[in-house]
Amino acid sequence: GQNIDQPTEMTATEGAIVQINCTYQTSGFNGLFWYQQHAGEAPTFLSYNVLDGLEEKGRFSSFLSRSKGYSYLLLKELQMKDSASYLCAVRDGNYGQNFVFGPGTRLSVLP
Amino acid sequence: DGGITQSPKYLFRKEGQNVTLSCEQNLNHDAMYWYRQDPGQGLRLIYYSQIVNDFQKGDIAEGYSVSREKKESFPLTVTSAQKNPTAFYLCASNAGRVNNEQFFGPGTRLTVL
Numbered sequence: 001g002q003n004i005d006q007p008t009e010m011t012a013t014e015g016a017i018v019q020i021n022c023t024y025q026t027s028g029f030n031g032l033f034w035y036q037q038h039a040g041e042a043p044t045f046l047s048y049n050v051l052d053g054l055e056e057k058g059r060f061s062s063f064l065s066r067s068k069g070y071s072y073l074l075l076k077e078l079q080m081k082d083s084a085s086y087l088c089a090v091r092d093g094n095y096g097q098n099f100v101f102g103p104g105t106r107l108s109v110l111p
Numbered sequence: 112d113g114g115i116t117q118s119p120k121y122l123f124r125k126e127g128q129n130v131t132l133s134c135e136q137n138l139n140h141d142a143m144y145w146y147r148q149d150p151g152q153g154l155r156l157i158y159y160s161q162i163v164n165d166f167q168k169g170d171i172a173e174g175y176s177v178s179r180e181k182k183e184s185f186p187l188t189v190t191s192a193q194k195n196p197t198a199f200y201l202c203a204s205n206a207g208r209v210n211n212e213q214f215f216g217p218g219t220r221l222t223v224l
Contacts, residue, residue: 004153031210040218040220042201042215043201045212048210050210087153089154098144099144099213101146101154101155
């Protein structure tokens with residue numbers, strides 16, 4: 001089967017660092033994607049990992065461990081505009097190369 | 112500007128009526144997708160199409176239908192057979208290569224009264 005888990009909600013303070021975890025069990029793996037989604041809007045792409053290790057993009061970093069079926073998204077120097085849902089998605093080669101999405105983590109950044 | 116458009120943003124229908132949601136992309140992407148999003152849940156795949164004139168059912172296809180007559184267009188019809196159609200519907204496209212992310216349209220919020 002396919003299963004992706006993320007914490008439902010997280011709260012952090014402006015200027016702080018927050019780590020959002022994602023664990024997955026899929027029959028195939030062709031990469032893990034992170035998206036940001038503000039309420040009522042479309043998801044926007046943040047990062048892509050296919051090999052183990054850390055990918056850094058400005059204030060955002062994403063880590064992958066394929067052997068553990070684990071990824072995290074790290075957000076530094078949090079800003080109020082980072083309040084959003086963060087979606088973890090795995091591209092599954094055994095599922096028509098489709099994307100399997102986790103439930104999303106709703107992050108609230110407080111002043 | 113390249114992108115994906117969905118219309119309308121908000122749609123209201125009476126129970127028992129079929130309704131068609133539009134999705135158009137000018138990104139020259141081969142693959143297109145329809146997702147449903149309910150509060151507190153992730154995106155669930157309704158239908159997908161990897162190429163023109165071909166489409167496949169996703170996890171929750173019952174009560175929905177699609178067509179893919181043109182590369183740019185992938186309309187979704189929500190039929191009266193869909194038991195709980197009120198939801199946020201997202202269309203996406205993808206260039207098809209394994210490392211390509213999906214691009215999403217702005218979504219249509221459908222409310223059935």
